[in-house]
Amino acid sequence: MKKEKYVIQPEGAEITYLAGLYRFEEHRGIQVPMFTVITRAAVAPVSSIHDRMPLILGKDSLREWIRPNGDPYKVAKMALTKMIMEKAKDYHEAQ
Template sequence: MCGRYTLLAEEAEILREFGIGQPIKGYEPRYNIAPGQKVLSVIHDGQQKRAGYMKWGLVPRWADDPKIGYKMINARSETAHEKPSFKTLMSRKRCLVIADSFYEWKKTKSGKQPVRISPKGKSLFAFAGLWDRWEKEGEDLFTCTILTQEANDFMQPIHDRMPVILTEQSQDHWIEPVKWSPDEASGFIQQLSTQDLEGYEVSEYVSSAKNEGEECIKPIT
């Protein structure tokens, strides 16, 4: 799964890396981004790529209660094309969720140990995401979910799932303004090779979503 991550890059680096032509309204670096909070996402509107914030936790447009989003922070990439909540989004509402590392908790004899993980040699990357717009009684929400896949060799000792991390070459293709069939979108994700990852253990300070700051990423010595 993917339940916590960081984005510490300068705004200018993000604009340059992802080819965004407009400033990011309200951008701020974050050490401990959690479900239910705003996440920086990129879509293609048919004319250009746009970066902005969505709420993490998908609320499908047909949902009665937006609280459903807390149960839909992740979507399994192997089955998303079959599920009512994600099927149409795989066709036409694909997004990038921008990050520079993510956290996962490894089970140990003494409890759960948080680990900060990132692709080797990369300061910025994108999770494959899906998004939707929910409207009801004057409330208007843009929300998203992060696709996950089976863990690769690096992740298996830590957790059996991991987020889908797009290669630089696949990022634009994932969000291109072309309607795919759900099967085509699924096939695209399944043929991607997983990234080489690296990581280090950090303090349990990060385990509380209320905590923010450099202490979250400080290595355990």
């Protein structure tokens, strides 16, 4: 059975900013970036397909997120929750 794909983005946003963390680790003598995306409980309509979703930030909360002494709990409370979701079409289907 083919898994359905969806396009999900914040309502009214042109760019989607995901909260995440990174660090560099050494592997075989090379510094390699390691990334993780912070998640939260899913909100509707995303909750109809999954129980988790990325913590999506508004542009106005980006500076607070990257501040070394910023309050991550405060930023998490400002996360965007109004999402638009629609089924994605495969490239060959869109032609």
